[in-house]
Amino acid sequence: MLKIGVLASGRGTNLQSIIDGIKAGEIPAEIEVVISDKETAKALERAAKYDIDNQYVNPQDYNTTEEFEQGMIDILEQHNVQLVIMAGFMRLLTPYFVKKYKDSVMNIHPSLLPAFKGLHAQKQALDYGVKVAGCTVHFADEGMDTGPIILQATVPVKEDDTEETLANRILQKEHKIYPKAIRLYAEDKLEVKNGKVIIKE
Known part of the structure; x- marks a missing residue:
């Protein structure tokens, strides 16, 4: 069974969609731990509700970003995590972390990458x-x-859309494709070749 670690900074709605997918038997995996850099992140509450180990790692307790990331890596290794999921984690991971989990850190972004990177992607759109x-x-x-694209989903932009209404419609799609991408990984159907993801039948 694939062991997942989740990094989250906020509400944790994508975390919830993954929990729901696992409970429904759609994702052959287990969430071993949820880590947040925000003590009040609702994602930690969600994890606690389902008896998932949840830990707040305070960046202020470390002298460097690398030491902070090592603190998270130590927790992930204690739980034998194989796939790291970024679910609204508002920090850019350094090469130190990414190399440690090469092709095993997933992120979701509310735009059709490579367009509109960074913050406020919906407003940019x-x-x-x-x-x-x-x-x-x-x-x-x-x-x-950046990084190899696994799955994408589209939504039409309406004339009267605000940043919030567009974000909400995109979020509904996020809740569908993130669990699907994790399932493909768990079933060993994803291969990264020349910087592109191949989905194996």
């Missing part, structure tokens, strides 16, 4: 006037919202 927006699950690498 609206400001640009795109007609279609969406979300992307990808393997994290050393860059911001």
